[in-house]
Amino acid sequence: xxxxxxxxxKEFNGLHxxxxxxxxxxxxxxxxxxxxxxxxxxxxxxxxxxxxxxAAFRIPDLIFVSIASFVAITVIMPFFVDHMNKSKESxxxxxxxxxxxxxxxxxxxxxxxxxxxxxxxxTFYDFPQASRDSIVVLMRILLLSPILLGISxxxxxxxQTFKNFLVYAISPILYNIxxxxxxxxxxxxxxxxxxxxxxxxxxxxxxxxxxGIQIPTVIHHGxxxxxxxxxxxxxxxxxxxxALPRTLGLSAGQISLFVLTGIASSMAxxxxxxxxxxxxLQSVPLSIVGVSYSVAxxxxxxxxxxxxxxxxxxxxxxxxxxxxxxxxxxITFLFVVLRAQIVRTILGAGQFGWNDTRLTAAALAIFxxxxxxQSLILLLVRGYYAAGRxxxxxxxxxxSAFLIVGFAYLFNFLFATVPFFMYFMEALLRVDGATGSxxxxxxxxxxxxxxxxxxVLWFLFKRDFKIEDDSDxxxxxxxxxxxxxxxxxxxxxMLAKFDKILxxxxxxxxxxxxxxxxxxxxxxxxxxxxxxxxxxxxxxIAAMSDKFKKVKLVLPDVESI
Numbered sequence: 286x287x288x289x290x291x292x293x294x295k296e297f298n299g300l301h302x303x304x305x306x307x308x309x310x311x312x313x314x315x316x317x318x319x320x321x322x323x324x325x326x327x328x329x330x331x332x333x334x335x336x337x338x339x340a341a342f343r344i345p346d347l348i349f350v351s352i353a354s355f356v357a358i359t360v361i362m363p364f365f366v367d368h369m370n371k372s373k374e375s376x377x378x379x380x381x382x383x384x385x386x387x388x389x390x391x392x393x394x395x396x397x398x399x400x401x402x403x404x405x406x407x408t409f410y411d412f413p414q415a416s417r418d419s420i421v422v423l424m425r426i427l428l429l430s431p432i433l434l435g436i437s438x439x440x441x442x443x444x445q446t447f448k449n450f451l452v453y454a455i456s457p458i459l460y461n462i463x464x465x466x467x468x469x470x471x472x473x474x475x476x477x478x479x480x481x482x483x484x485x486x487x488x489x490x491x492x493x494x495x496x497g498i499q500i501p502t503v504i505h506h507g508x509x510x511x512x513x514x515x516x517x518x519x520x521x522x523x524x525x526x527x528a529l530p531r532t533l534g535l536s537a538g539q540i541s542l543f544v545l546t547g548i549a550s551s552m553a554x555x556x557x558x559x560x561x562x563x564x565x566l567q568s569v570p571l572s573i574v575g576v577s578y579s580v581a582x583x584x585x586x587x588x589x590x591x592x593x594x595x596x597x598x599x600x601x602x603x604x605x606x607x608x609x610x611x612x613x614x615x616i617t618f619l620f621v622v623l624r625a626q627i628v629r630t631i632l633g634a635g636q637f638g639w640n641d642t643r644l645t646a647a648a649l650a651i652f653x654x655x656x657x658x659q660s661l662i663l664l665l666v667r668g669y670y671a672a673g674r675x676x677x678x679x680x681x682x683x684x685s686a687f688l689i690v691g692f693a694y695l696f697n698f699l700f701a702t703v704p705f706f707m708y709f710m711e712a713l714l715r716v717d718g719a720t721g722s723x724x725x726x727x728x729x730x731x732x733x734x735x736x737x738x739x740x741v742l743w744f745l746f747k748r749d750f751k752i753e754d755d756s757d758x759x760x761x762x763x764x765x766x767x768x769x770x771x772x773x774x775x776x777x778x779m780l781a782k783f784d785k786i787l788x789x790x791x792x793x794x795x796x797x798x799x800x801x802x803x804x805x806x807x808x809x810x811x812x813x814x815x816x817x818x819x820x821x822x823x824x825x826i827a828a829m830s831d832k833f834k835k836v837k838l839v840l841p842d843v844e845s846i
Contacts, residue, residue: 309454310451310454310455310457310458312573313458314454314457314458314460314461314572315568315569315572315573317458317461317462317465318461318565318568318569319566319569319631320465321461321464321465321468322562322565322566322631322632323631323632323634324465324468324469325338325468326562326632326634326635326636326637326641327632327634327635327636327637328468328635328636329558329636330555330558330635330636330637330638330641331555331558331559331562331637331638331641331644331645332554332555332558332636333416333554333555334481335555335557335558335561336412336416336549336550336554336555336556336557336558337412337416337419337420337423337481338423338481338484339546339557339558339561340410340412340420340546340550340557341419341420341423341424341427341485342427343539343542343543343546344398344402344405344424344543345424345427345428345430345431346431346539346542347536347539347540347543348391348394348395348398348428348431349430349431349434349435350532350535350536350538350539351394351532351535351536351539352387352390352391352394352431352435353387353391353431353434353435353438354528354531354532354535354536355387355390355524355525355528355532356383356384356387356435356438356439356442356528357438357528357531358438358441358442358445358583360524360527360528360531360670361383361439361442361524362442362445362446362583362584362587363587363591363673364379364520364523364524365379365380365442365443365446366446366587369446373507376508377507377508378513378517379517379520380439380442380443380508380510381510381511381512381513382513382516382517382520382521383439383510383521383524384436384439384510384511384512384513385510385512385513385516386516386521387435387436387439388432388436388512391431391432391435392432395428395429395431395432398424398428399425399428402421402424402425403417403421406420406421406424409543409547410546410547410550411547411550411551412550419481422481422482422485423481423482423484423485426482426485426486426488426489427485427488427489429489429492430488430489430492433489433492433493433495433496434492434495434496436496437456437492437495437496437499439510440496440499440500440502440503441453441456441499443499443502443503443506443508444499444502444503445580445584446584447502447506448584449502452498452499452502453499453580455498456494456495456496456498456499457495459491459494459495459497459498460491460492460494460495461491462491462494463487463488463489463490463491463492463493463494463495464484464487464488464490464491465487466487466490466491467483467484467485467486467487467488467490467491468483468484468487470483470487471483471484471486471487472484472487527673527675528675529675530675530676530678530679531666531670531675531678531679533679533682533683534666534678534679534681534682534683535682537679537682537683537685537686537687538682538685538686540686541685541686541687541689541690541731541734544690544693545560545689545690545693545727545730545731546560548693548694548697548727549724549727552721552723552724553720553721553723553724554721555641555721556721556724556727558641559641559644559645559648559721559724560648560724560727560728562632562645563645563646563648563649563651563652563728564648564652564728566620566627566628566631566645566649566652567620567649567652567653567656570612570613570616570617570620570656570660571613571656571659571660571663573612574609574612574613574616574660575609575613575656575659575660575661575662575663575664576660576663578605578608578609578660578664579605579609579660579663579664579666579667580667581605582601582602582605582664582667583667583670583671585601586598586601586602586667586668586671586672587671589601589671590671590672590673595750595751598668598671598672598750599750599751599752602664602665602668602746602750602752603752603755603757603758605664606661606664606665606758607757607758607761607820607821608821608824609657609660609661609664610657610661610758610761610762610765611761611765611819611821611822613656613657613660614657614762614765614766614769615765615768615769615772615807615810616653616656617653617654617656617657617769618769618770618772618773618776618806619772619773619776619803619806619807620649620650620653620656621650621653621654621773622773622776622777622780622802622806623776623780623799623802623803624646624647624649624650624653625642625643625646626780626795626796626798626799626802627646627649627799628642628645628646628649629642629646629795630792630795630796630799632645633792633795634792640719640720640721643715643716643719644716644719644721644722644724644725646714647714647715647716647719647722647725648724648725648727648728650714651714651725651728651729651731651732652728652731652732654732654736655731655732655733655735655736657739658732658735658736658738658739658740659735659739661739661742661743662735662738662739662742665678665739665742665743665746666678666682666742668746668750669746669749672750674749677742677745677749678742681738681741681742681745682738684738684741685734685735685737685738686734688733688734688737689730689731689733689734689735690730691730692729692730692733692734693726693727693730693731695730696726696727696729696730697723697726697727699726700722700723700725700726701723707722707723710722710725710729757820760820761819761820761821764814764817764819765821767813767817768810768811768813768814768817768819769810771806771809771810771813772806772807772809772810773806774806775805775806775809775810776802776803776805776806777802779801779802779805779806780798780799780802783797783798783801783802784798
């Protein structure tokens, strides 16, 4: 038990070492999430029940980002570190004060939403009344999740400050396991048979596990929060004003998703489910690459900027930027080419029909186009947060949210009134004649908004942090793009070849077709990168080599964290 606790509290110090750890466990978490989505898709299909389930999440998620983001790691870590430099008692008092104010604020907000839940659902969702009633029941149960996950955010600040990334990385896995248990044991007739509310109880179980895994580590470091009687309101005010822009930006993003869900509720049954399932699939590379590198880079970015080491700060950002592009751009091409095989392998079971598969694959392809943009946004926004310049990303994020909503209404209008637009999109994405194809207007709007966001954000980031030489980034982007094109072309070509060899009417046949084609594409892209003397490839090989040799990791443009 002691050895297990020591393993959980192991410190990780290199950017790539930390990013690989977070990426590995993000991969595990996504495997569980994929299993969760497969179970849901097989049991419900893209139907009314899954629409209700996903619709019920939107307002609790909005509460989470609008209140819990005030205690996000990127916000309170700099304050916590400053207090630690003073004394342990000072840091303990700060965490306790933050915990107390947060708990009171989010509890009051959840109680208000609990009371007004029927009005909110009836106002914003276009469902039959019976479905609206079910959404209200689920939403009221799910209101516990932002409270628990917000507390987990506070704990994560402590675990990440002490570089206990492993505990932080395990918590999302447990969260998804809780959701799976909700379907298997709470909803199922073989379990407690609680009906659709059982799905919500599974989410709450997952949230309890998310926060619970971090409690021993927090206690070990001596920073478990308690309810504070005397609150330093002047400092809480500083935290509030620092977090406000970030909260507005995240809230804008959630509001845009809320509006998209509302629009989808007026479309064919299953549109919300298809949108969310495709969104979850594109989140796999986003979590593994974008989240991992941005989270791993943030502590050092904060320290470098506080020391005014601007050259090292820019170098850290550029190193993470290059590696995010290196990993996510090839994934984008593979997801677009192999979208049908991915969806059929992961979701194609039980009640999930062919029409559901075609639409989800098309939506996944559209979402995948913006995976690089979404990943880079996570990094650049954290760069601004580390420097305390929170208002720039919030303005861009809010503008992007308005753009997404505007494009969603525009594309939905074009689908309904311009036959050429509808036929073009259906032909391009191979969903001719599919029922409910107008829902593709929603991922299209989302991706365009994200791409616009990152282009503006990168332009302003270079200006604000005086990055004049981004030649390494441009070189990395070009090399990754060339190899990704070759990768995608080879994968696409091999799909037709394996189609003649394998029985693609079976699960194993579809899986092997996609897997073999993807491997062939990756090998072709890797060979091209080798002959181009790609810098990122050399750095990754060096990082892994140094790790296995158990010597200190030394990489260009990277400092330990």
